[in-house]
Amino acid sequence: MARNDVPEIQMAAGGLVWRRFGREAKLVVIHRPKYDDWTLPKGKPEKNESPGETARREIQEELGFEAQFLEFAGVIHYPLLDGRTKVVLFWHMTPRGEHDFQANREVDEMLWLTPAEALKKLSHDVERRLVRECGPPAAIPSN
Numbered sequence: 152m153a154r155n156d157v158p159e160i161q162m163a164a165g166g167l168v169w170r171r172f173g174r175e176a177k178l179v180v181i182h183r184p185k186y187d188d189w190t191l192p193k194g195k196p197e198k199n200e201s202p203g204e205t206a207r208r209e210i211q212e213e214l215g216f217e218a219q220f221l222e223f224a225g226v227i228h229y230p231l232l233d234g235r236t237k238v239v240l241f242w243h244m245t246p247r248g249e250h251d252f253q254a255n256r257e258v259d260e261m262l263w264l265t266p267a268e269a270l271k272k273l274s275h276d277v278e279r280r281l282v283r284e285c286g287p288p289a290a291i292p293s294n
Contacts, residue, residue, distance in 0.1 A: 159235040164205040165193025166244035167224045169291045176287035178269045182260040188274035202240045213258045216250035221288045227277040243288040
């Protein structure tokens with residue numbers, strides 16, 4: 152808890168990044184070696200960065216490509232070990248231009264999975280719930 156027992160929030164933002172493979176919509180799921188988990192791409196804002204800017208930057212840094220925003224996907228939240236609550240805003244997104252993933256310090260593997268496959272792979276219940284509740288957006292451009 153923060154001063155005067157007011158809860159502290161750690162904001163973050165990310166994307167449910169979708170791509171069509173034929174008729175099938177697939178979602179990006181990433182592996183983070185630091186936590187040894189499978190998760191959705193997301194991260195904390197830099198100074199004076201809006202949530203949308205954070206989401207765009209995190210996709211670029213973690214996946215190595217620019218993303219186009221579609222509609223807002225939802226919000227998740229979960230407790231952190233230090234007593235704060237992490238609140239993460241997600242947008243549906245799709246790759247823009249070339250998308251050639253290169254493993255990096257934060258993300259060593261990226262998979263394109265159907266929603267059903269992603270639900271089995273994701274490590275965190277709150278992210279599985281988000282994928283299950285919102286599903287793919289109505290219009291995902293063909294790549």
